Structure formats: structure tokens, C-alpha cells
Amino acid sequence: GGDDDTSTSSGDDGGELVTVGFVAVGPEGGWRQANEANVQDTFTEEAGFELKYAPATNLDQRSQIDAFTSFVDEGVDVILLSATEGAGWEDSLRRAQEAEIPVILIDRGIEPDDTDLYVTRIAPDNYEVSTSVAEWAVSAFPDGANYFVLEGPAGVSVVNERNRGWDDTVESVPSLVKIGAQTANWSTEEAKSVFETVLRANNNDIQIVFAQNDEMGLGAAIAVEEAGLTPGVDVQIATIDGTKPALEALSEGRLSFVAEYNPLFGETALEVVNQVLDGEEVEPYIVVPSEVFDSAEAATAALPSRKY
């Protein structure tokens, strides 16, 4: 910002509200919805913040860069960045640094991970989470099994990370055989359509489905049922995210394993922002703890308190 009055941007009557620019992903699915609502509900005016929410159009990184640039030009106090893509942020972050605006990464990290460019990253760990799914698969099928992966759109970095977590564990276990992988674009409907064909192509000889989000897992479950098989018995489906519909399905036995990718870290973010504004040092990476639900009972127990 060119002027000196960096504390406020628009003339709110309070005058002391901290302006936070939130470069967000926007509607994408249940998980994202929960995450961003949580952030928005945390940074309220009562808490002393004015949150400016800028979702991406169509998950397009370019629109995020535009929003980020605009926040810097406007001179907000803090920027929360929930990047759709990890690469390509260096220039923007450097500009924020020049403008002395602290940046906190929410969820997605940046590549290459240059910790000088941002204050901290708050996120669950995709690699860890998908590793936990892989470990479940290895332990649940000691005698081996055929598995199939339902991915998000090819090229998206979550997909790459979740693939890496899974592959690193499973590829060392020869008894787990990969039948194939297909994208279902995070969608229930497409997952159903894709998996119904996959089952036919393989004469139903698939025991594990690794669905990279809950929605696709639920679609796969429907496909399994329509093929006359029983999910949880003939085909076991593991998903990532831990949304309510998924836990319900788990409690009914239609899913077999749900790894939570915990979206509710607005509070953490709030604390961090306050620390940063007070000039305190914070850790460069704050991992948000996530649970795993490996049984119907666990899911049933968790359901009443599920917020998303």
C-alpha cells in the first residue's frame, strides 16, 4: 500500500478491525465447504476481524493470484492463502513480503517449500492421511487383494500427494495388486458410472477401492450394490475426508475405512494470526491432527458430534 494508514482499509466504524484477506478455493465439495465456513465463522467482527473472502473461479490458480495481488495492492493486514495449486507462488509471496503483509498458508503448501516466503502453514498432512489408508489396506488384507484407485482430476496436487502416500506404502506389498486407476473428478455420479464399468471389466474381482474423497467412495458403494455385491464384504471401500455422509455410510458398513482430513482449524488459524500480529514467532508447519475411522462402531460414536 502506498499510504501509511495500513491498519484499516475501508472506513468501518470500529476502525480497529484487522483486515484479513482469505484467498480461498471456493465450493469444491463437503470438505472444502466445512473448512472455509469454519474459517469464515472464526474470523468474525466480534473477534476483531474483517474477513475478505475471495474464492477461486473454477479452481483456477490464476484467479487466486489475481485475488492475492489485489489484497496486496489494497494493503490488508494478513493474508490467508488456501492455494489450489502449490507451484507458482514465489513472485506473489515475495511481493507480499515487500508490502510487509504476513501470509499464512491454509491446507495446501507451496512448491518448492521455501519457508522464508510465508509465516506458517496450517494443514493436515495429505501424505500422512493417505498413508494411513494404505496401512489399513495392508493390514486388512494380509493374504493380498486386488485394488482400484478412484482419483480426482489428473494433475491436481492433492491427487498427486494422496497417490504418493498410498503408493509408497502399498507398492512394497506385492500381494496387493493394482487393477487400475481412473479419475471420477471427485464426483459421486461419475464414480458410480466409472466403477460399475470397472467391475464389469474385471468380473467383479476387486476387493479394495481407494477413493480419494468421500464423494467418490459413496459412488463406488452404489456401483457395488448395483452389481449385486455387498460393499464391506465383497468390496471394501476406503475414503479420505471424513464427512458426515461418509461416516454414516461407514456406520452402515457400506464403507470400510474413512480417514479424516480434518478441516476444522479456524481456531488454530485465529490464534496464529494473533500471534503473528503481536510479533511472536510461530512454527513453520502446524499439522492439524486427523483421526481415522476403521469400524462402524468408531463411526457411530463420532457421528453425533460431526459438524460437516
Place this chain on the structure above:
Amino acid sequence: MTVTTRPPTGSAPGPASSRPSLADRLGARLSALPTVAALLIFIGMIIYGEAAYGRIVQFSTLSNLLVNNSHLIILAVGLTFVILTGGIDLSVGAVIAVSSVAGVMLSNAGWHPVAAVLVMVLIGSALGLVSGVLIQYFGVQPFIATLATMFLARGLASMLSTVPERLADDSAIRELATQLKIIDGNKVNDLVITPGVIAAVVIVLAGFVVLHRTRFGRTVYAIGGSEQSATLMGLPVPVTKLGIYVISGTLAGIAAVVYTSRLGSAQNITGIGWELDAIAAVVIGGTLLTGGTGFVLGSVVGALVLGLMNVLITRDGGIRPEMTTIITGGILLVFVILQRVLAARRRSETG
């Protein structure tokens, strides 16, 4: 019944308008009205933004408007050519993806940066040529031909790589995004331009000159008026049609260079939906999708209007995410309706 020539209303941007006769002609033409309207609305938006949110009329915001949208401007110039003939090119977004992924991979494989950049541009030209040949020599409809090219380009990009390909830190291609500070303001409030912006300006001027001062350009307009007439008038229709798709592809290649150098990385999913942005820019700038009327300068204004609109939405910050697309659509709608009303009003005044 002579058309009353009115004094030029507002000068068009760019040094090309320094010739008064030209501005005169633009102002006098009814077909220029939507373009003028777009310009006025753009100025109105700036004034509104400054009044409502502040910090719009400042070096950094305005120069970033250009820097951030330079690739869109380049795409819009290419699409102006195509749309003027009554065609359409849906492939530009995907062309950017394949061209930038290939360029970065080549550069990282040790190619000379100039060679890599050249290949990036040529990939665009080649894909444009594919569309052009399908359309001109096999009679495939532009929408379908360029849709096929779009799938092809996107597919090739994904087959090259599905992970972000990062340019080496010392790659010379990054230099293309160097910010040249013209005025060094407080903190980041600098007036900057990048080679990308310069490229965009040059391309816009070149596009203007080609369209208005060459036979090729006039043929483009003639085809948009009536392809059959243009053929029977003895104009080189096949070459021209082929040419405009090659131009559009080539400019997409250049846009890929500009965008990639800024981002420092390339990815197969880059550019999804950008063709619609570019088309919207062209339309907002007053070019008719049916072909025959429109101006390349209008498309520039169109691209800037879209960019500014995003800035204003971000500045507002309180808009619910589900509302943003509705607002974008709504603004686009208001725009085209306003232009229609304005054009109708003026026409009835002169008529």
C-alpha cells in the same frame, strides 16, 4: 439519407489513435458504439471502485491490472480475428497448457531458452493449423474442430506430465516476467510493467494494424460479412481462414510464454475455461459473435473490464462464494444489454 458524422467521442487507447482521421472514422461508425460503450463502462467501474473501496486509482492496482491480464489480452486479440470471421476457437486454454508444459520440460531438459520459447509459440501455431485445416479443408464446423483441438491439446499436456513442471530458478525464461519499475512508489505501490505487458501492447497494435491496414485484415471482415460473397468477390478466403486460426493458436502460444514466465511453472490443468474468458472479453468489447463487426481495441477493453470486475469482487470481500458466478454472469448480461440499448438509441438518433 447521409450518416451524420459526429465529432469523435473519447479517443481510443493506444498511440494508433494519434491520427485524428482514424478516431474520426471509429467514432462515426455505428459499429464502434459498443466498443465506445465498453470503454465508458470501464471508466465508470474505475470511478465506482475508487469511491466504494479506494485504492483502485493507484500505481500498483492499475499496473497489476495489466500485468495480471496480459495473457488474457493476447488471447482476446487472437479470438477477435477468429470471431470477426464468424468462427470460434475453443482450444486456446488447452493450447496454453500443452505449450507451457512442453516449454518448461524442454527448458529443464537443457534446451536453450530461446529455442524453448520458440517451440512454445510454434506448438500454438501448429495446433491452430490443425484447427484451421479441419475447418477449411474438411468442412468441420469451427466449434467442433476447435473442441477437438482442445481435447487433443489437453490430452497431450496430460500425457506429457500431470505434475506441476517447475522452471529452474536460473532459467532465462523467468526473465520474461521481470518487473520493470517505471515509478518506484511506497512499498509495493510501484508503476511496473513486464515484458509480458510489452508483448501484449505490441500484439494489440499489430492486431489493429493488420485488421485495419492490410488486405488480410479487410478479408477477415469480409468473410465475417458473408463468406460466400467474399469468395465470389475473389478474395483469398481459404488462406485467410487458415491464417486466422494459426494466428489464434500462435497468440495462445505467446500467451503461454507470458503466463508461464510469470508463474515459473506449468501444469496440464492450466487454462481451463480461459477460452470463455477470452470470448467474453471480445464480446464485451463489442465484437459480434456472428462476425463482421468489432475492434481489437474493444477486446482489450473487454479483457480489462473482466480483470477489473474480479478486482472489485475481491475488494468487496463480502460476497458469498456461491454468488460470485451469478454476479459475473449478471455483469456480463448488464453489459451486453446496455450496449444493445445504447446502440439502438444512437441508431435511432442518426437514422
Place this chain on the structure above:
Amino acid sequence: MTGAPPIVEMTGISISFPGVKALDDVDFRLFPGEVHTLMGENGAGKSTLIKALTGVYKIDEGQILVAGEERRFSGTADAQAAGVATVYQEVNLCANLSVGENVMLGHEVRGPFGINWRATHRAAAEVLATLGLEQLDLRRPLATLSLALQQLVAISRAMVTKPKVLILDEPTSSLDANEVTHLFTVIRRLRGQGVAILFVTHFLDQVYLISDRITVLRNGAFVGEYPTRELDRTTLISKMIGKDFATLRSLGSERQSHHYEPRGEPLLRAEDLGRKGSSEPTDLELHKGEVLGLAGLLGSGRTELARLLYGADRPDSGTVWLRGKKTDIHTPTAALAHRIAFSSENRRDEGIIRDLTVRENLVLAVQAKRGWFRPLSRKEQDTLVRKYLTELNVRPADPERPMKFLSGGNQQKVLLGRWLATEPDLLILDEPTRGIDVGAKAEIQAAVAALAAKGVAVVFISSELEEVVRLSDRIIVMKDHRKLAELENGPHVTAETIVAVIADEGDDEEGDSE
């Protein structure tokens, strides 16, 4: 003529389209410094022969020599490069561009900074001036020009290249006497300069006025090549239509008596009907069974008035009484519902629908009038189509042929059929005989007379004053978008009378820019 070899020599040309042999072993020669007229009925193959020469159509058999060399042009551009400039039958210009640009497209004057517009416009103005169009504003969008002016612009365009061979396919079909005179002056001058001119027309007067030699085609076949001096009209006509002239006469194209009997209520009465910018408020009365002619020069506003009557343009002043009742006619649909039909002069853009079949084109208006949910049965369609194809002698009489494959004159006949099929009480015909051969013209005139006899009111617009005089009971003379005079027809009225009326008023000459 002179001993010079022909500049164009076509021998044994044959072209077939699916279902028709458009040209069958046709010979044609064109010498430098002559005006050579190509004659034949509608659909005889004149336009096809021209397109064969310029390469728009590929010939199946035959040989084309241009300046002694065997050539097969790949299209207009190629032919142009070899000095053959063509103005095709339908005006082919770009409506989105200005007059000046249309004239010069592809031949713009170029300077070091690309096209030099000033010089280009100067060149355009020069060419236009030779056709008497020095007043025309070069910046004006072509779309705002009347069809006749567009035709002149197209001709100007052909002359820009300074061709050795100039081909004009029915250039005079919508011109009035003045413009024709201008055009002929230019043609004579070009002839004097040694340019070879191929000319197509259906106006016999013009043939005898300008042409040196005539080639006659019939049904795609070559009939013969004759010096104009040695061929009298009757022989020419019989060579063209293969019947003798007497048969044509017996068609009864001449209306013997004109009777304007304002019996009781007029069918339509208009008061102050007008539209700003195109038509001054005009009063008008029309009775059942009468033919009202609209006469005037180009741009006098006949077309505009007709369009207002039909609701094709929305009038912004005036009142219309139809059958004694005040009626608003603001859309064609409304007009059709009130049994008014209008055939536009602009056959290509406002008349035919190129890709629909003859049948569909013919029944379209009837069907639109009935509404889409009450489709004409196939049998009803067949009856209608057969009736009008025979009555108007459309060739080929194939209802399933796409309209675009018909020759210009036959398209016009089908259009007329479309409007007749709606059984109108008021039929507005704007240049219905444009591009129609002599035989067919007589047939159409006879058809109009017969309609009037059956009680239909007809508004008849034509640039051919003789035709207006011959057919009309009453003539409205127009100038500058307003009614100048209203004449009752009779033996004392001739084309000259009308010209005199217009000239009398025309003391302030410079008012008319077109």
C-alpha cells in the same frame, strides 16, 4: 468483328448437377471490343456457363481457352488475376462494410504503412463516378443501400481491376432507365477500349440497344450464335423458348382495359402512414380487384411504403382501415392473418430460404398462417405445390429440389407461388419480374391480371415503367419517400407521362443524392 482472335473460347462445355444436365455441349466465343449477350429462358444455363468460365463450377467436359491458352480457373480470384472480372447474378457484397471498402476490397491502395485509406477512397470515388454515383457517401454501410444501388456498387467493383473481360450477369435487373443509360455509356466506353463484355439480360430493348452479338441457350443446350443485327425480336424469342411469338402473345399479358371503380368501401385505406427516416406520411386507398402501381426512380421510397403496408417495418405514424375496420398491422404475421401478402424485392435475403426444398418454400407462408400445430397434410401440400409449379411453369418442376439449386428466375416464380398460395385479398409485389425471362414475365403479368379479375387487390412495384403502366389501374408516382401524384390509368398514360411528372417536380435537382 475484327479479325482478332477470340479472347474467350469455350467449346463443348458440359456440366451436370444431380438430376439436371445444366449445360450440354455448349460453345461460346467472346471477342475483344464486343458486347456479347447471352440469352435464354430462366434456367437455360446462362449463369452456369459464366460460373463454368470463372471456375466456380468445375466442368465435366469441354475446353476453355482464354487469350489462346487453355485455362481452368480455380475461382473468381484466379479468373480476376487473368483479367476476367465478374459480377454474378445475385449481388455478392459484404453488407457489414462500407461502400468504399466494398468497391475496393482486395484492391486497396497500399502505401508504406499498409493500406492508404485516403488513396483507396479516392480510387473508389473515381470508379463510382463513372456510373454516375459521385454523390454516394463512401463511408456509408452497404446495408443501408437499396438493392439497385448495391448492384451498381458491385458493377463498379468489377471495373476496379481494369479487366480485359467483363462479365455482367443480369446487371440491369433492378435498375431504372437512368441508371441503365449510365451503365450503357460506361459499357460502350469500355468496348471502345477493347474490353470484351459478356452481358446477360432478359430485357430485349437493352439487347438491341447495346449488344453486338447474341448467343442463345435453351435447356442447357447451345442454340446458336448470331450477330444482333441479323436477328429480329420474334426470331430471337422463338429461338429462346422454342415456341413462336404468337403463343406468347396469346398469353394475354396486355390488360385491355383499366377500370378504377371505387365501389363502396375500399379494401384498405391508410391515412398519414409513415415512418421517420424512411417514408413520409402518405394517404392511400385500395379497392378489391384493382392493380395499384407504384412508380418512381430508385430510392423514391416505393419499397418502404410497401413494407409499411405489410408490417415488415413498423409504421410510426398513421392509421390503417382494413375492410372498414381500424387495424394495426405491425408484423408480417398480423398482415398474413389479415390476408395481406408481400413479396420482397430482395429475393436472396428476404425471399427464398436457400436450403429448404421448393415444396417447403412454397408452403411456408400458408403453414405459418395456419400455425405450426395444424400441419398441412402431405396431400394438401402436394396439391398446392403441383398447382403452382404448373401454373407458374417452374423448371425443373421438382418439388424436392433445394431452392438454392434453382435458377434465379425460377426462384422468383416459386416465391410468387408462395404468396399466391396464401390466397391473399391484398397482394403486394415488389419487383416480381426481376430477372424473369420474357415468356415468364408475360405469364406473371397474366397471373396478376387474372388475380385482379378475381377480386384481389394488387400493389405492383416495378422499375420497368412500361410494365407498371401496362398492368395498373391506378399509378402512384413517388419521389423522395413521398407521394408525388396519383394517376388514373388510361390510354393517355404512358411511361413518358410518368417520367414527365417526376421531372416536373425535379426543379430542385440536387436534392436527390441517389
Place this chain on the structure above:
Amino acid sequence: MTDVAARLAAKRGAIVRNQAFWGVVAIVLLLAINVSSDPGYLSIGYNDGRLSGNLIDILRAAAPILMIAVGMCLVVATGGIDLSVGSIMVVAGAVSMELLSGMDGTTSDAALTLAIALGIATVLGAVNGVLVSVVGLQPFISTLVMMLAGRGIAKVITGGQNTTADNDSFAWLANGYVVGIPVVFLLSMAIVALVWLLVRRSALGLMLEAIGMDSRASRLAGVKRRSLQLTVYSVSGLLAGVAGVFATASVMTVDVSRTGYQLELDAILAVVIGGTSLAGGKFSIGGAVIGGLLIATLDKTVVFLGIPASATPAFKAIVIVVLCLLQSERVRSLFRHRRALRAQSQKEAVAA
């Protein structure tokens, strides 16, 4: 004898010239590829009162595409285009799921929901129609606006969530079987047949074509352009609504960002493959149906063959390009030329 042969040859020529023919060829080819990778591909099983098998899956997957393709076909005939069908699908889906999630799951709930969802879809289509016919905006832009706004509207309706619901009757629409055949397919074929009858047994088809070929000339011929355009866009909206219901009912979830996403492209492709020109005019509903089936077959084939996700777009592109080339006059005249040459050389051989 020769006469019969000539007539047969002419008929064959007509079929080959019919663009939809190549769509059928492409479907057969794709199925053949699948069969060669798995000989049992075409087998159809029967159990629990339902037919099952890959072909049945294709028919089910084709149903939503057929709906939007048929609507698109009518719009395209008038010289327009409807980019909003995918967004209208998601609106219809969102409305259904939101309503059903607050209801008990009875059949009457399903019927009511269906009526409301289709009603809203029709209204959105009608808005397109008004923008195009009354306001006079270009179809591409009007429906682009609706495409942007529609998805937003769906998000507003569900509050950005991917709403799930339970209602067996509603789900039956997409997943049920009647005499072994999927209900969706029967419904979609019934709707296609209905539209076909409406268009071809009345003069509607002719009117639409006239508008698409030459709107000025058809206006002067008394064709009511405005009301017909309004009708056509409304019908396209309605059919998109049906497609949206089919798509969401099959999983009883609406995915606000994915349901119907980019399906307008599939619909346009289907229409063009079926031989209807985007320039407007002559249209073929049967062709659009073949196009829709081809796209469904293509999508299923990609999965069946296990073509990696990253290569899928390129595979699709190749199929489209090859099909377009086969349909193109130029390539066909090349073939014809070759055949003529061969015939001639045979004749000469006989003569010699």
C-alpha cells in the same frame, strides 16, 4: 436389373452421405474394440428382474446425454446454441435434493419434487429464450450468462453443500427396471419419441428450420420467430431438467460443482455427430440420439479399456477428428474418386 442395382447404389450413397451413419459406424467400432479386449463384453445377463451388462450400462449412462442432446438439437436448428444445459441440470438436481432431503420419502413427495424441479428448469430455459428472442442478445452470450449464473444458483439453493437425500420412488427413476429394462432408458426414449412426434408430425420442424436457415426471410413469410425461439429454449431447459433429475437420482446426491459440468459440450457434439449443422437449419433428432449413444459408448469404453485418465482427452479428440473427417465431403469425394477409378479400370479391362 441394372435399374434395381442403380437404385440400390443410390440408396447406399444416401446412407453414406447421411452423417449419422458414421456415428453408428463409430459405435460399432468402439464396441468391437471392447469385444476384442474382452469377448464377453456384449453378453447380457438377467437376474432379479433386470437385464445387466455393459450394453445396458451404456444405455443408462446415455439417458441424460440424450435428453440434453435432443433439446440442444432443437435450439441448434433455430441457429442458436444452449451452453446452459449443464448448469440447468445441476439446478434441477439441487432443487430435487434440497426438497427431498426435507421430506419423508413418499411417492407423492417425489412427484411434487419432480414437478417443481422441472418447472424451475423450464423457467430458466425460458429466461434464455426471452434474452434471445425478446431482448435480442446472441444465443452464445445469453446462455453463457445462464451457464455461469445457473451453477451459482444451484450453490445458493444447497448453500454450497452437496446435498444428499433418500426417496426410493425418486431413485427408481434412475435406477429402477421395468420388464428388465432400465427405467431411465425407457423414459428417455419415450421423451425422445414424444419430441420427435411433436416436431415432425406438426409443422414445428419446418418452422424451426426456416428460422435457423434465414430468420429474415422466414419473418416475412409470417413465421413467429420470437415465440418459437422462446418455446425451443424452454423445452431445452425442461429437458436439461429431466437430465438433471436422471443424473442426481442415480446417486441421490447433487454435486454442485460436478453435476452436469461441461455436459453442454457433449450435447453439442452429439448433435453435430448426428448431422445437424451448428449454423442452424436442417436437424435430425435421430442423429442426435445416435450422437448421444456414441458419446456414452466412448465414455464407457475409455473406462473399460482402462485408458489412463491423462490420455482420455486425447483419445476422445482422435475419435472426434476421425469421425469429422469421415463425415467431411472432401474425404468422401476422395473415396468416391478412388471407387470411380477402380470401376473405370475394370470396365477397360472388360473391354480389352
